[in-house]
Amino acid sequence: MADTAFEVHAASVRLGAREVLSSVSLALPAGQLCALLGPNGAGKTTLLRLLAGLLSPAAGDVRLFGEPVHGMTGAERARRIAYVPQHVPAGLPLTVAEFVMLGRIPHLGPFSRPKPADRAAVGEVLEQCELQAMADKRLDALSGGERQRAAIARALAQQAPVLLLDEPTNHLDLRQQYRLQRLLQRLAAAGHTIVEVLHDLTLAANHASCLALMDGGQLVACGSAVSVLDAPRLSRVYGWPLAVGCGEAGWQLASAAASNY
Numbered sequence: 001m002a003d004t005a006f007e008v009h010a011a012s013v014r015l016g017a018r019e020v021l022s023s024v025s026l027a028l029p030a031g032q033l034c035a036l037l038g039p040n041g042a043g044k045t046t047l048l049r050l051l052a053g054l055l056s057p058a059a060g061d062v063r064l065f066g067e068p069v070h071g072m073t074g075a076e077r078a079r080r081i082a083y084v085p086q087h088v089p090a091g092l093p094l095t096v097a098e099f100v101m102l103g104r105i106p107h108l109g110p111f112s113r114p115k116p117a118d119r120a121a122v123g124e125v126l127e128q129c130e131l132q133a134m135a136d137k138r139l140d141a142l143s144g145g146e147r148q149r150a151a152i153a154r155a156l157a158q159q160a161p162v163l164l165l166d167e168p169t170n171h172l173d174l175r176q177q178y179r180l181q182r183l184l185q186r187l188a189a190a191g192h193t194i195v196e197v198l199h200d201l202t203l204a205a206n207h208a209s210c211l212a213l214m215d216g217g218q219l220v221a222c223g224s225a226v227s228v229l230d231a232p233r234l235s236r237v238y239g240w241p242l243a244v245g246c247g248e249a250g251w252q253l254a255s256a257a258a259s260n261y
């Protein structure tokens, strides 16, 4: 059995007056690509932020390799967990290379300047994200997809063993969506633990080895694609008739609604 990276035990989260995660328990395997699925408002971002230590549970706990995430200092978390938020910050007066270099902060000593190893790490992730030609361009002069790739590159530059990404394929064209999934699979094969929120069920089914399906602030199912992608269950969760197929071309999930549905 794969080692467990994240262990979430009966975790609840309150935001304002609402309980938006209710007693969620799950174990996410180390060294694998996991996808969090579910309809709008299901609690995916909330769970991801809980894993990242950006939210505290009102009840229950979250452990990363046995250590409570909330007991870690910000610096300890930054060395272990890189996080790509759903919305890329706008209006930062930085070039792409300067922005991606921010990912190296956990590796720099106080008041120290980037070393050749930091510049090499930034160069490598700019190449992985096909951003070399835009290194000197300002962030606010990028397209939505280019800015998304810069945010992913910043997180990759952090070289943390755990990578959490909230809807990273937002704004990405098809090629970039597939390239990113392949890159995440390679990182997982090299030992990284990766959790991404995805809305594209077909993309998730064909690339992630562990799927967690959420609805209404609760975990509905967690495991392999075969165990999670049950058409009646998905149709109930999404409130829409869905067909699930798996053949030579991989998984295919599509609407099964009649034209007058």
Ligand SMILES: Nc1ncnc2c1ncn2[C@@H]1O[C@H](COP(=O)(O)OP(=O)(O)OP(=O)(O)O)[C@@H](O)[C@H]1O
Pocket (backbone or CB within 6 Å): 015, 016, 017, 018, 020, 038, 039, 040, 041, 042, 043, 044, 045, 046, 047
């Ligand atoms: N600051 C907040 N205060 C109160 N409720 C909130 C707050 N932020 C989010 N929520 C609510 O928490 C629930 C879960 O939100 P969350 O962002 O985790 O959902 P999600 O599954 O990521 O949705 P989406 O697919 O739309 O991004 C939603 O019903 C949302 O309205």
